[in-house]
Amino acid sequence: MLLHVISGFACGVFAWTLLEYIIHYWLGHLPKGKTLISSEHLKHHRDILYFTPTLTKLRGAAPLLIILGAGAALLINAWFAVGFVAAVATGWTTYEILHQSIHVRGPTTVYGRWAAKNHLYHHFMRPNRNHGVTTPIWDYIFRTHDAVDRVSIRERDAETVPWLATAFRDKDSAPAFVSDYQIRRAAV
Secondary structure, three states: OHHHHHHHHHHHHHHHHHHHHHHHHHHHHOOOOOOHHHHHHHHHHHOOOOOOOHHHHHHHHHHHHHHHHHHHHHHOOHHHHHHHHHHHHHHHHHHHHHHHHHHHOOOOOHHHHHHHHHHHHHHHOOOOOOOOOOOOHHHHHOOOOOOOOOEEEEHHHHOOOHHHHHHHHOHHHOOHHHHHEEEEOOOO
16 A cells, blocks of 8 residues: 555646646646636746746646546555655646745755746746656657756846846845846847
């Protein structure tokens, strides 16, 4: 029983990484606003402090988790399904927390620094690249990964990221990771 839950959890973690890529790129970008997921995602690209309301996300996640659980139970067994669904739900929750933190609070760890740099590159430089927020694995596999040295952001866009705007205004107390970003000033 425990071995099934643990193996289900391990498979669920891996499955979440693919699901994240599918939701972000295939369902968020490719339909170009023609579906609810895509229109909500593109709204987030226009206003990076806009996040789809939690209740709307839960209404989408719950049926998917039920389907994944039922499928895993039919294919393997109920204990595997418990671990699998728990891992996907944990991955999804972790993604939501990380994603919002990238936009609102900024990085506080080495991993957070990597995630912020790669995700803000996606937002401000190449929206058709770097779709993985928690991991780049599927970007490598589907060849949508760009290595990011520095993110170049227009000054007016930098103002929309609270922690980045603060860091650039107060350079004396700005964290070291601010060097990951370059502000492009508008020509006068």
